[in-house]
Amino acid sequence: MSITPQDFIRSAEKLLEEDLEINYRNAGSRAYQGAHHACRQLRERLNLGPLINVPEREGCHKKLIRSLQQTPLPLQKGPAWHRAINIRQLGHLLSSVRDLRHGADYGLEQPFTRQKAQQLVLSSQIIVNQVNQLLDHSEHGVAKPQPATL
Numbered sequence: 282m283s284i285t286p287q288d289f290i291r292s293a294e295k296l297l298e299e300d301l302e303i304n305y306r307n308a309g310s311r312a313y314q315g316a317h318h319a320c321r322q323l324r325e326r327l328n329l330g331p332l333i334n335v336p337e338r339e340g341c342h343k344k345l346i347r348s349l350q351q352t353p354l355p356l357q358k359g360p361a362w363h364r365a366i367n368i369r370q371l372g373h374l375l376s377s378v379r380d381l382r383h384g385a386d387y388g389l390e391q392p393f394t395r396q397k398a399q400q401l402v403l404s405s406q407i408i409v410n411q412v413n414q415l416l417d418h419s420e421h422g423v424a425k426p427q428p429a430t431l
Contacts, residue, residue, distance in 0.1 A: 286322070286409045289315025293402045297395065305398035309385035312398075312405035313378050319412040320345055320375055323368070326416055346376045364415065371411055378404045 289311050296308035323329075324345065329352060339347065349372025355361045381401045385393050 286315040286319035286412070289318065290402065290406050290409060293398075293405070297398060297402065300395070302393055305395050306385040306393045308398045309382050309393065309401040312402040313382035313385075316375055316378050316405035316408040317342060317345065319409045320349060320371060323371070323412045323415060324348065327368075327419055329368070342379060346372050346379065348372070349375065364418075367411065367415060371408060371415075374404060374408055378408065 293308040293312035293315070296304040296311065298304075329348065349368055352365045352368040352372070354365045378401060381397060381404075384391065384397070385401070
């Protein structure tokens, strides 16, 4: 891949340097895309299986979110259980980031502030970092990563 999720985050941060609402909106959109692509990579690289219990009418973004939120939990607590919990938490965080991004892209009648854009960029960076940590741990054995929080 020539572009990484982190490249989207860097682009979003650069957009915040100029004090224009359109840049805030674009920053939010770019940051969300970085988080979305990171979560897609997570699903693919960890081979999380088919999207289960996801209505066909939902778009690919909602399907990804729901599939993360519905990651099956192993029966016994342990490293794999903790990983599944973290993936579920990522799904919930990605959902809230998507909702904010929706306001940036479609809520043109409402102001989109620098603060909202910064929150979106920060939350997206947390998602990308958490995905990288989960992927790194999966390559070196299943470990208990820190939960995704703001």
